[in-house]
């Protein structure tokens with residue numbers, strides 16, 4: 001892939017990602033910078049804090065569910081992040097017009113292939129292959145704002161636990177997973193509804209409540225293993241197209257409620273499409289970065305990507321359960337430069353795609369970009385021309401940047417902005 005940006009991409013007919021060539025189209029918005037994060041596999045690097053948290057979560061799941069002394073859960077942590085829109089959306093009942101499919105939110109290789117936006121993208125294919133208890137761990141990609149807790153690549157742990165009637169109701173063989181009017185051998189003759197907030201219409205309340213209890217217990221157990229017995233938490237009702245009912249778990253951490261994960265009872269249509277009948281399943285997905293930042297007091301999400309020994313050595317050769325507090329090697333000063341421009345007549349302050357701009361800034365500036373924030377919007381009273389002003393915060397994590405260095409990057413960003421969006425610098 002050549003150095004190209006969304007508007008310039010129209011001239012590119014193919015893109016190379018991970019050694020494979022793909023047809024490009026008007027959905028293509030993956031950038032060379034983003035492509036460079038594929039295969040970094042931070043979650044598998046022994047000294048990376050994300051890997052320590054991953055191991056603790058996997059160990060917890062291995063220990064919680066055993067059969068004849070063997071772990072019941074299997075772990076998939078090396079699945080390719082290049083997925084189809086079917087895997088990322090359709091298989092999960094995400095509607096055609098759902099905002100999460102927008103070009104402004106995902107990195108598309110073309111209209112039918114993208115970098116997965118969540119690990120749930122692999123749920124259906126793994127169910128189809130016959131698995132019933134599994135964890136999916138890896139890097140996910142989302143176009144987002146830029147600050148100390150957001151990065152366009154982060155890591156998730158997703159899980160599915162499927163239970164058959166005999167296992168769920170060991171002590172109550174008289175109870176059922178499904179309502180009498182649902183026939184598991186003929187699932188597609190039943191229109192499943194989620195209009196009742198407490199359950200899906202195909203499931204019995206007993207099965208739903210029992211699964212909910214197990215799901216919540218297992219997840220509370222996990223945060224207690226990570227943060228200690230006394231961690232304060234709360235459940236918040238949530239909505240996901242692929243689960244019902246759904247919840248989010250928040251923990252009280254350093255005077256704030258922090259969202260840790262989303263979860264719920266899997267929509268029965270997904271199971272019916274993928275194979276298993278006669279069972280009910282729960283699923284969850286959590287972000288490793290937030291947990292690692294909280295556990296190890298890591299102040300900036302970009303540090304996860306550091307290859308600097310001053311960072312990695314603090315996590316090297318440590319017991320995975322060791323309590324580690326990250327000590328900043330030193331804090332280097334930041335430097336803020338503003339960029340103001342007039343939009344071309346074809347764009348307004350409301351239609352300008354800020355995520356396209358953020359990607360461009362990160363592409364040119366690389367990892368010295370700490371934050372980009374909209375500072376001012378302005379419509380000229382006479383000419384009616386629209387203008388935007390962004391503040392770009394520059395900081396190197398491992399040394400002091402000189403003003404000359406920052407100015408050079410800033411000028412390059414300005415020039416690329418003019419070229420990509422046809423704006424006029426003020």
Ligand code: FA5
Pocket residue numbers: 117118119120144149150151154156158240243259260261262263264283284285286287288289290
């Ligand atoms: C999802 O991605 C769902 N796939 C989760 C799920 C799986 C729900 C299975 C139900 C069943 P969400 O976008 O909320 O949901 O992300 C899940 C978790 O990823 C969040 O709770 C958070 O811990 C983490 N996360 C999400 N966005 C970011 C981000 N920009 N930076 C860091 N972590 C994030």
Ligand code: MG
Pocket residue numbers: 259262
């Ligand atoms: Mg969420």
